[in-house]
Amino acid sequence: MQIVVNHNANKKEQDPRFMFFRRGGVRFIFGDRETLKPAIVSNLGHYRYKVFVERLKWHLPCEEGREFDQFDRSDTMHLIALGDREEIVGCARLLPTTRPYLLESVFPALLNGQPAPSSPQVWELSRFAAVDFSQDRRSVMKQFSVREAVELMRISMVCAKYCGARKLVTVSPMGVERLLAWAGFSWVRAGRPLEFGGELVVAGYIDVA
Structure with missing residues (x-):
């Protein structure tokens, strides 16, 4: 897989908390709330609401039209896929397990009695979606189209590493x-x-390295 990493002289894009990839016609940006543009963060909240609340019918405690939760903190890293019109077509969230995260706090029963991981070498992947609403290509899962989801997962692993x-x-x-x-x-x-x-949901580990 070929990934082009942007080395623009822009100060923000030199920040170690911000990365830029291009894969085909899709642009991927990876950063935290401080390094991402406010408009991108706002659009991410709207996109997540459309996917997880409106489409998947998850009952989430969020404001109307925007989906963020207690795990969207200053140290939370967001991967966002942008289409050719700068519209969001995918997203993923990466959280360090050294601080509170979704599996540990909300779904510990899925660990079957095992302790929740807490290590700088284990990060949680959540709020994963690859839906292009401009084309409305629904898969059976409604959460992603297969090709785009696989690509987003690969980029997520690059970012996690x-x-x-x-x-x-x-x-x-x-x-x-x-x-x-x-x-x-x-x-x-x-x-x-x-x-x-x-x-039915399940917890699991994905090797990165």
Whole structure:
């Protein structure tokens, strides 16, 4: 996979908390709230609301039209995929497990009694979606189209490795687990699947290094 990393002289793009990739016609930006443009952060909230609240019908405690939660902190890293009109077509969130994160705080039952990871080499992947609303190409999962999701996962792993991760931990629907296996990612379950909100979900680890 060829990835072009931008080395623009712009001060923000020299910040170690900000990276820029281009893959085909899609531009990927990776950074925290301080390094991402405010308009991008605002659009991310709207995009996540459309995917997770309106499309997937998740019951999330968020304001109307914007989805952010307690894990969207100053140290949270966001990967955002932009189309040719600068519209968001995908996103992913990376959290260090050395601070509170989704699996540990909300879904610890998925660990089957095992302690939640807490290591600078393990980061959590969450709020993963690859939906291009301008084309409205729905997959059965509604959360992604397969080709774009695989590409977003690969870029997520590049970004996680950049942050020092050797493994990702994530909470995923069963369909995402099947996608990971089909695409050849190294996936190991952390425990048995359980039902949350009427959907079977499972926690697992993905090798990065």
